Structure formats: structure tokens, C-alpha cells
Amino acid sequence: MSTRGLDTVRHWPLHILLGIMVIITVYPLLWVLTVAFSGQQGLAIVQTPQDPSVLDRLRAITPWPEHVTWSNFTAVFADQPFARWLGNSLVVASATTLLGVFLACTAAYAFSRFRFPGRRAGMMSFLVAQMFPGTLMLIPLYIIIVKWLGLGSSWLALILVYSTTSIPFCVWMLKGYFDTIPKELEESALMDGASVQTVFMKIILPLAKPAIAITALFSFMTGWNEFILGATFMNKESMYTAPVGLRFFVAGFSQQWGFFAAGAIVTAIPVLVLFLVLQKYLVSGLTAGAVKG
Amino acid sequence: MSTPVRRHALIGLAVAGLVGVLAAWLLLGAGRRATTGFRAEREAVVSARALAELVARAGAQGDQVRQAVTRFTAGDQSIRSARVIIFEGLSLEASTFPEDVGDKAAPRRLAKEEKPLFDQGQRLRAAAETNREDQASMKEEIEVTPMADGSLQVAAPLSRDGAVVGFLQLIAAPPAVVAQAAPWWPALLAFIVPIALFALATTVLPERRLALSVAGLVLLMAGLLGFARVGSSTLAGDRGAAENAVASHATAVGTRAATLAGELNLAGQPFDPSAWDVTVFSKPYGVFSPTGQVDSAKLEAATVSTVASWRSLFWLLGGISGLLLLFFSTGLAARLWSILVTNRGAYFYVSPAMVGMLLLVFFPFFYGIALSFTGSTIYNTDKSIPQIWVGLKNYTEIISDVKVAQHSAGGWAINYQNFYWTLWVTVAWTISNVAIGVTVGLILALILNIKGLRFRPIYRVLLILPWAVPNYITALIWKGMFHQQFGVVNQVLQMVGMDPVSWFEKPFTSFLACLATNGWLSFPFMMVISLGALQSIPADLYEAARVDGASRWRQFTSITLPSLKPALVPAVILSVVWTFNMFNIIYLVSAGEPAHSTEILITQAYKLAFEQYRYGYAAAYSTVIFGILLLYGTWQNRVTKATEGI
Numbered sequence: 001m002s003t004r005g006l007d008t009v010r011h012w013p014l015h016i017l018l019g020i021m022v023i024i025t026v027y028p029l030l031w032v033l034t035v036a037f038s039g040q041q042g043l044a045i046v047q048t049p050q051d052p053s054v055l056d057r058l059r060a061i062t063p064w065p066e067h068v069t070w071s072n073f074t075a076v077f078a079d080q081p082f083a084r085w086l087g088n089s090l091v092v093a094s095a096t097t098l099l100g101v102f103l104a105c106t107a108a109y110a111f112s113r114f115r116f117p118g119r120r121a122g123m124m125s126f127l128v129a130q131m132f133p134g135t136l137m138l139i140p141l142y143i144i145i146v147k148w149l150g151l152g153s154s155w156l157a158l159i160l161v162y163s164t165t166s167i168p169f170c171v172w173m174l175k176g177y178f179d180t181i182p183k184e185l186e187e188s189a190l191m192d193g194a195s196v197q198t199v200f201m202k203i204i205l206p207l208a209k210p211a212i213a214i215t216a217l218f219s220f221m222t223g224w225n226e227f228i229l230g231a232t233f234m235n236k237e238s239m240y241t242a243p244v245g246l247r248f249f250v251a252g253f254s255q256q257w258g259f260f261a262a263g264a265i266v267t268a269i270p271v272l273v274l275f276l277v278l279q280k281y282l283v284s285g286l287t288a289g290a291v292k293g
Numbered sequence: 294m295s296t297p298v299r300r301h302a303l304i305g306l307a308v309a310g311l312v313g314v315l316a317a318w319l320l321l322g323a324g325r326r327a328t329t330g331f332r333a334e335r336e337a338v339v340s341a342r343a344l345a346e347l348v349a350r351a352g353a354q355g356d357q358v359r360q361a362v363t364r365f366t367a368g369d370q371s372i373r374s375a376r377v378i379i380f381e382g383l384s385l386e387a388s389t390f391p392e393d394v395g396d397k398a399a400p401r402r403l404a405k406e407e408k409p410l411f412d413q414g415q416r417l418r419a420a421a422e423t424n425r426e427d428q429a430s431m432k433e434e435i436e437v438t439p440m441a442d443g444s445l446q447v448a449a450p451l452s453r454d455g456a457v458v459g460f461l462q463l464i465a466a467p468p469a470v471v472a473q474a475a476p477w478w479p480a481l482l483a484f485i486v487p488i489a490l491f492a493l494a495t496t497v498l499p500e501r502r503l504a505l506s507v508a509g510l511v512l513l514m515a516g517l518l519g520f521a522r523v524g525s526s527t528l529a530g531d532r533g534a535a536e537n538a539v540a541s542h543a544t545a546v547g548t549r550a551a552t553l554a555g556e557l558n559l560a561g562q563p564f565d566p567s568a569w570d571v572t573v574f575s576k577p578y579g580v581f582s583p584t585g586q587v588d589s590a591k592l593e594a595a596t597v598s599t600v601a602s603w604r605s606l607f608w609l610l611g612g613i614s615g616l617l618l619l620f621f622s623t624g625l626a627a628r629l630w631s632i633l634v635t636n637r638g639a640y641f642y643v644s645p646a647m648v649g650m651l652l653l654v655f656f657p658f659f660y661g662i663a664l665s666f667t668g669s670t671i672y673n674t675d676k677s678i679p680q681i682w683v684g685l686k687n688y689t690e691i692i693s694d695v696k697v698a699q700h701s702a703g704g705w706a707i708n709y710q711n712f713y714w715t716l717w718v719t720v721a722w723t724i725s726n727v728a729i730g731v732t733v734g735l736i737l738a739l740i741l742n743i744k745g746l747r748f749r750p751i752y753r754v755l756l757i758l759p760w761a762v763p764n765y766i767t768a769l770i771w772k773g774m775f776h777q778q779f780g781v782v783n784q785v786l787q788m789v790g791m792d793p794v795s796w797f798e799k800p801f802t803s804f805l806a807c808l809a810t811n812g813w814l815s816f817p818f819m820m821v822i823s824l825g826a827l828q829s830i831p832a833d834l835y836e837a838a839r840v841d842g843a844s845r846w847r848q849f850t851s852i853t854l855p856s857l858k859p860a861l862v863p864a865v866i867l868s869v870v871w872t873f874n875m876f877n878i879i880y881l882v883s884a885g886e887p888a889h890s891t892e893i894l895i896t897q898a899y900k901l902a903f904e905q906y907r908y909g910y911a912a913a914y915s916t917v918i919f920g921i922l923l924l925y926g927t928w929q930n931r932v933t934k935a936t937e938g939i
Contacts, residue, residue, distance in 0.1 A: 011747070014740050021737060022755045028770045028813070029758060031781060035773075043779035057788040061781045107646035114639030117632055122643065129654050131922055133874060135898040136915030139664060139908050140657035164653040167646050196638050225763040227877055232903060243765050247881065250769055257773055264766045275761035276754065279821070 030063035036072050036261035038065035043257050072262040082263050084238060085245035089267075092158045092241060093223030100163040100219035101212060104170035109200055111171065112178035113186070123175075126168040134228060137165075142232055153236040161229055166222045170215045177211035178204065217278055221271055242267045297627065299495050302505035305621025306491050306513055313517050313614030314484045317607065321475035321524045324603055325531055329472040332535035333445060334437050335570060335578070336542045337465035340372055341435070341447040342569035343546045345461045348377055350559040353453050354386055357557055359399065362387040364553055369546075373444060373466050377451065378403065378414055379459035386459070410462075417450040418457040424575060435573045443467035470538075476523065483520035487512035506622040513618055514611060521607045528603055529596040536580050536592050543570055544585030605679065665913035671906035687913035709800075709890040710897075712917075718804070719873060719893040722811075726872045727865060729812040734819025735857075741820075742827040753824075760817035768881035771810040775882070800890035803883045807891060811878045815871075819864060826860035827853070862933050869929075870922065894918045 034045055048060050076082045110116075111123055141161060146152035151160075185207075186199045194202070205212070227243040234240050240248060246267065249260040344365050351357035358377060366372045366389045376388035376399070385407075388399040397404075403411060413436065420432035436448040444467050451459040491512050498504050547566035554561065565583045572578065580591045620626050633640060665688070667681040691712045698705045707714060737756060741749055759767065774780045775796040783793035796806045830852065838848045876895050879885065885892035885900070892900070895918060902911035 011743070011745075014743070014746065015748075018737075018740060018752050018756075021733075022752065024813070025756055025758055028767070028774060029762070031774060032766075032770055043773050043776050045781070048784075052787075054788055057784055060784045061788070103646040103649055106642045110639045110642035114636065114642070116636035116639040119639075122647065125655070126650070129650065129658075131870075131919070131926060132654070132658050133895060133898075133915050133918045133922065134876060135895055135902065136661045136912060136919055137654070137657050138899070139902045139912050139915070140660040141653070142902075143908070144653075144657060144660070160649075160653060164649040167650055167654075171646065200642075225765070227765040228880075228899070243763070247765065247769065250773070260769060260773075264769070268762055268766055271763060272758075272761045276757070279757065279761070 027063065032261045032264055034063040034065050035257050036265050037068050037070070038258060039067060039069035039071040040065075041256045041258040043255075072258040073266070076259045076262045076266075080249075080259055080263075081238060081240075082242075082245060082259070082266075085240045085242050086267070088155065088234075088239060089224055089242040091155055092162065093220050095155070095159045096162040096166070096223035097216050097219040099159060100166045100170060100222075101216050103163060103167055104174050104215055104219075105205065105208075105212065106200075107167070108171045108174035108178055109204060111175045113183075123172075126171055129168050138228065138232060141229075145233060151233075153234050153239040155239075157233045158223070158226075158230060158241070161233075162223045162226060163219065166219050170218060173218075174208065174211055174215055177208055181207050214278065217274060221274075224267075224271055296500060298500050298502055298505065298624070301624050301627055302502070302509050302622040303488070303491065303495070305506075305618040305626070306488060306509040308621060309509075309513050309614040309618035310484045310487055310516060312617060313513065313610055314480050314520060316610055316614075317483075317517065317520055317524065318475050318477070318480040320603070320606060320610070321527065322472075324524075324528050324599075325475060326472040328528070328531040328535050328599070329468060329470060332470075332538055333465070333468035335535075335539045336371065336468075337445045337447045337463065338435060338437065338449070338571065338573075339539065339543045339566070339569040340369070340465060340546055341375075341449045341461060341463040342571065343543075343550050343564070343566070344375055344463060345449050345451050346564065346569070347550050347554060347559070348387075348461060349451060349453050350554060350561050351557065353377075353451060353458055354379060357559070359387040360557060361553060361559075363389055364556075365549070368549060371466050371469075371542075373464040375461065375463040377459060377461050378410060379451075380414060380418070381458065383411060390464075413448055413462075414450075414460045417448060417460050421450045421452070421457050421575070431574070433573045434575045435571070437573060440464070476527070479520055479523040483516040487516040502623055506619055509618050509622055510615055513614060517607070517611050517614065521604070524603060524607070525600045529600050532596045532599045533592060536595060537587055539570060540581035540585050540587050543567065543581065547585075661912045662916055664909050665916045667909040667912075669907075669909035669912070671908070681909070683909070687910050688917070690910070691914060691917060707890070709888050709892070712914075714890075715892055715894055715897050716921075718891060719895075722804070722808070722875075722879075722893055723869055723872045725808055726811050726815060726875075727868055729808070730815040730819045730868060731861070731865065733812070733816040734821075735823050735861075737816070737820045738823035738827055739853075741824055756820060757817045759814045760821075762814070764814055765877045765881060767814045768810055768878050771806065771813070772882045775806045797883055797886040800887065803886055803891045807878055807882045810882050811872065811875060814878075815868065818868065819861075822860050822864040823857060826857045830856045866929050866933070869925070873922065873925075874918075894921075 031045075035043070038045065044060065045063065046059055046066050048056050052060070111119060145157045145161065149157075151157040181204065185203055189199050189203055190196075225243065226241075227247070230241040230244045231247070234244055237248070242263070246260055246263050248254065249256040249263065344362065347361045347365060348358050351361045362375050362377060366375050374389040374391065376390050376393065377386040378384070379386045383403045385393065385399045385401050385403055393399055417434055417436065420434040423432050424434055434450055436446075438446040438448075440446055445465045447463045447465060449461050449463075450457045451461050487509075491509060494508050494512075495505070498508055543566035546569070547564045550564050554564075566585065567579065567581050567583050568577060570578050570580070578595075579588075580595060581587045663678055666684060667678055668683045668686070669676075669681055673681055694711060695713060696708060697711045697713050698707045700706075709715075740746070741753055741756075774782050777783060777793065777795045777797075780796075782796070787793055794802055797803045834852050834856075835848055838852060843851070873893075874895050875893070876899065879891065879893050879896045880899070883891045885896060889897070889900075894914070898911050898914040898918060901907050901914055905911075
């Protein structure tokens, strides 16, 4: 089916199908851009007249604002605490990345290189932990973090929770990568009198840079995109993370769609770019991590 | 003494004894402090209620009230200050608070920054009225707040003619009686005597682990029990003293109130001090009579309840320290220690992640399971699990409620809060989403795999975009697009001559809206996975098939599909679990509207916990979800053997 050659004329039905799919795919994104650049807070792209004709309707769904203006972007940063929320997200996601990668690297190294009692049980428990439903964890975590430790509405709460919940996935991914690094390298270093610590720091970590980069990206995206835990733990408006804040714009009776759209674009662009650049690795990591164990 | 068997047994006894006795000693100290605090709280409540009654008799407003408050607080060392707030006109009617002087002196209107005071009053009024209407004591109608300096702030509602007209705030001075520390010498004896006896016993006992363990266990328990007796009688004595103190405090307050009422010419029945001694839910303790006579039977019951809770904790402690002793004396500890030492490198590396996982993943998990057997709500998070244990009640409530639909006059009405309805929605949601994802993803992948198709890379990048957008943003975008009045979806419908749809007012359309959102964001994953698998199929397979004269369809079913299987099956498994737990889409797009009909299990569990605050019930609900996923996982595992070779 793939060797039909350059018979492009026969492909036009496929192009139509793909075109429709692309419109469906891209339209919501264009819509957000339109709302963001409209300078309005409403959902409507244009005001439709009382008795609209088909053309008026067509204008109403064309993703192009009546006036193009940056005012929503400037307002969301200047008048709304969005910069603060973005900062919260940045701090939480960065710290989560650092802590998560540290925890995952050390554990994955041990699982990959040492044979010790409890190894298999430990790895299996990490695997099972991924099946724990979020809400079952959420109530006890809420009680522990907010009621017992008094860490409600603090960066530390989210950092701790995010980095530990991302451990299992990261460990499995890194362990798989460590396994592919030949053992001979370390053995010769150990023969030359290097300590395990030196081997880990000087040989394994530099060799595993690509995998660590992916793990870091994954941890960062976990912290950057997470919504439920953020919404549950962060009760103070000044401590909202970006996802919680974006929802705040359009939740309940609040209908600030312009702020939401502008904020969403600012929040999503970094992860969107990172994702598109690195998606190949993410896919292989996902399937390897989930399937091979 | 030097043989390892004896050494292990002795270390075990020492460690278990130390842990057991120390913990018991600390518990006893905490128990004594709790009794003192309990007494202070009750005395403060008695004072506040006495003053409230006095104020009510004085008409709740006017000079008489100010007189009563000032004179009542002045003559009592245990009261620092008090104030009366009346809802009508938001007035501070009387106050002896140091800050309410000069131009802030009572009577005056409450200032704007005193809103918390007003809120507290409204809370108390609501609680008192609810309790009265429901004929129950469910809500705190007296608020006792410990202050930083050790004093207590008591707030009690002020009733007049059966209605709550205001409230009273009273600051009680820190209690004059400080809790005594738990006696240290019985603890020391309980620790040392068993060890000394054990050292003697080892000279005659055979060098067997069993014999030594049993001997150690017996001595340990004897020591602990000895200390438990001391503890019980100490606590019982404390509680008895506290009850007597409260009774005499109440009688004294009653006498003073009566004198004051006489001086102010306030008419009314004689005061009943025993009615002032109530819990924060306004339930009388009833330990003493109106004349201040302590009822010995009631006192007995009170002390028994104090000692009983101490005893149950003590049994737990005994069990733990017994296990600890066995852990050492059977040599398990020594073996574990040697394993740890031999593999210290590995454990050193695993421990940070493992500690994190234990504290913030596994402990919460098991704690959540434990909570599912309790009646935990937001009102009793300070209670321990055994105190609110309800057994399997939550589970039977969830599982056995099969009344999904009810027949009424207007036809069948579905109970959308029912577990089985939500389960059905969840299953329908999962299956339809995965079906859409796989179909659309596979078709697109097959098209994009055609060599010679123009603009392939561009199509690929554009079609992958939904995956890259954070899903909460996707959800909110679609929620906006499905808006009944301004959403573009309805504009399109109207353009082709259809009526606009109120998407979130009917279960079916609401479900469709969520489905569209999730379909949009989930097909790229399947597409990318399928595309990767398609590209790894060697072209010669098709060549060979064509040479053999196989039709297009035949090639598809016997080459393409089988080659896709190893990649698609795990992807489907993954997306089933993801979709089953796809919280964000349902929560943000439909929010369960209308009337929880489009809720899936996971969002329903969240709402049970964080909107209805039924933690225990929600935990049971979540455990059931986990059980379903576990069943699905094992079944899937059997079918596909996907996790083979871990």
C-alpha cells in the first residue's frame, strides 16, 4: 500500500480528509489566540447582530479578532497576579525537577547495578505505586500535608508531592537506560581504585545525560502542568500555580476568558515547544517505561 | 552472657523496654496535660455560659448588661475579660476588653475591621439553630480557642426568647493549676527491674532462642503492666480531681451570679450551675447536681472512659514493644543488620527515593485504605482511626445501593449519585474514548504512512499539536467553545440551520462535549504510536505479498495489523487506564453537570472528599476504583502477557 509511487493526483481525497482533521486540530488553538489578542474578556469573537445572516455567523466563527491588541497580555501581568502564579509554578516545577532527578538517579543506579535483597520487591512496588488512584492518595496527602504538617499553600507541599509521585516512572526509565551502559567501564574504574561514588558521578551520570535530560523534562512537565494537587493544596490566591490560576479566571461566575487565553498561551508555549522538540524520546520512554516494566 | 543468642535476647528486652516504657511515660504525661486542659476548658465554658445567662436576664441590651459584664468579670481571677455582641445593629453592647476603651468603648457599632467577630457570631447562630432544628448536637455552638499566651477564648451564643440574638466572648486566664509531670520512678523501675531479673534468669535458662524470647516477653509485659497500673490510677485520680474542681468552680460561679442578679434586680428562676457545664456541642456533662454534688456513678463512668482510652493505647504499645523484643531476640535484627552492612552501597543509593516513596506514596496509600473503614469527615480529623472506625459500612453503602433508577409519578428518574450509574458512565466514557482514539489515530497513521503523500511532515506536526497542549488548558478551551450562548460550536450549528444546544443541561450532550474534548486530545498519541510501528514494517513484506497475489485488504489484515499489535496493545492498555482516571476533562469541562450525571468515578470521589468532606466514604470509593483497576490490570496482564520479562 505504500509503493503506489508519486501518483499525487489520486491523493486528493486523502488531502481533503487530512485538511478537515487539521482544521479540527488547529481550530481550538486559533480560537485561544483570537480570544487572547481580542482585548476582550468575552467568549464571542465578534458581536453578532440581532438577526444574523450566514455571513455574520461565518464571521463569528472565523478565528480572527475584531481588533488585534496585546492588551490582554499586558493586563494579565500588570493587573492580575498572573506573574506571581507563573513564578510559583516555575519555582515548584524547577525544584521538583532537581529533587525528582536526584532521587530517581540514585535509586535507578542502585536498581541497575547492585543485586541486593529487596531489589525486585522494591521495583515491583514502584510499578504498583503507579496504579494508585489519585483521589485515594489525595485525601491522606491532604490530611498529612495540610492538617499534620501545616504545609497548606506552600511551595514545599507541592514540591514534595510532585517529586515523589514522579519517582516510579523516572526510576524505571533511568534504570532501563543505565542497563544499557556497559558494566566493563565501571569495573575497570573500580579496579583502578575508584569508589562507587566516583564511578556514579564521573562515569554513569555523564554517560546517561540524554536519559537524565528526558527525566528532567518529564519531572518539569509534571510540576508545570499538574492541576488537581495544586488546586487542593493551594488555597491562598497568592500561592496559586499557573494551572490553578488559569482556572480561577473562568471558574464559577468569573468569565475572564481574555485573561485565561492570554495566560494559557504564555503557560503553554514553553511546554509546547519542548514537547515538539523532544516528543520522539518521550514516546519511546513512555512505551519502554510502561511496557517493559 | 557473651553468646550471640543471649546477647540478642538481652538487647531485645532493653530496646523494647526502653521504647515501651518511654512511650508510655510520654503518653501518661500527655494524658495528664489533656485532663488539665479539659478542666480549664470546662471551667471557662461554665463561666461563659453563666455570664451569658446573666446577660440574657438583663435583657441582652442596655446599661444593665454592661453592669453585669463589668461586675461579673471584675470579681473573678479566672476571667480576664468579656464582651457582648448583639446582631441587631451590629453593636458591641458591653466589653471589658483592654482594647475597647476610649472612643472604642462599648456601646458602639462594630468597626469594619471587626468583621471576624461578626462572622464568628453568625457561625455560632447557625450552629445553635441547626442543632435546635435537628434536635441533635452535631455542630459546635460554643467555640473554644486556645490563645498564644495560654489563655482560652470562649464564644457562646446569647439567646433571648428562644432566638439567638448575639453572642458573648470571654477570655479565661491561663489555668492556675499546671499539669504535673508523669512520675518518673515507676517508669525507671518498669524498665530496670525486668532487665535485672532477665540477667539473673539467663544463668539458669537454657541457651535457646525460644526460651529466652518467652522469658523476655513475660518480663517485659510484667514491667509494662506494672507501669500501666500506676498510669491508670494517676489518670483516674486526675480525672476525679478535675470533675470535683469543675463542680466547685460551677457552684462558686453560680453563687456569684445569684448575688449579682439580686443586686441588679434581675428576676428569674434560681440558677442551675450544672446546666452550664456542657460540651462544645451544648450537650450537658451532667456529672454534678444543681447544688454542686458530684454524682459518684457519673464520676465513675467519666474516669472509666478516661482510663479505657489510655488502656487501649497501652495494649497497642505493649504489642509493638513485644514485637520489637521478638525482632531482636529471634536474631532477625542481627541478620537484617548484616544484610544491611553487606549491601550498604546499594541501600545508600536506594534510600532517598525509598524514604520519599514510603512517606508520601505508600504511607498515604495505606492510610487511605485505613480511612476507608472510618467515618472520617472534616469535623473529626483530630480523632484517631480506632475512634471513628465503622468497619465495612462505607463499602456496603457503596456496593449494595443498587437503586439506580426510581419509579415515580413522572416516570423513571435516575439517581445520578449512585455508584453503578457512575461506573456505567465511566465504562462508557473509557470505551468510547479509546475507540475514538484508536480509530482516528490508526486511520491518520495509515494515511500519513503513504509514501509520496505531499506535506507529510507538516500534517504530522499539526496533527500532533493537541498532545502537546496541557490537558487542563484543552479542557477549559473546549468548555468555552461549548458555551451555550457565545460558544463557537453553537454558532456553527446555527450556521447550518440547527438550533443551538445547551450542552451542559442534558446528560447526553454534556457527555458528548467531554467526549469531543478528550477525543481531540487523545488521538495524536495513538497516531504517533501507530505511525512508529507502521514505519518499522519492512517494505519487502508487502513486496512478497504482492508477488504472491495478495489483495490490498489481505495485506492489511495479515501484515499491517499483526505488525501493529505489539505497539498498539500496550498503548491501548495505557490509554484505558489514563482515560478511566481522566480527572481534568470531566472536572473542568462538564464538572459533572447536570446534577452529577456525567461524573466519572474519579471525579465523584474527589467531590465526595473535597466538596462534601466525607473523607472516609471518599476513601472507600477510591479504594473501589483501585480494586476495579487492579482487576482490569491482572486480567489484561493475563491476556497479553505484556509485562513478561521484568
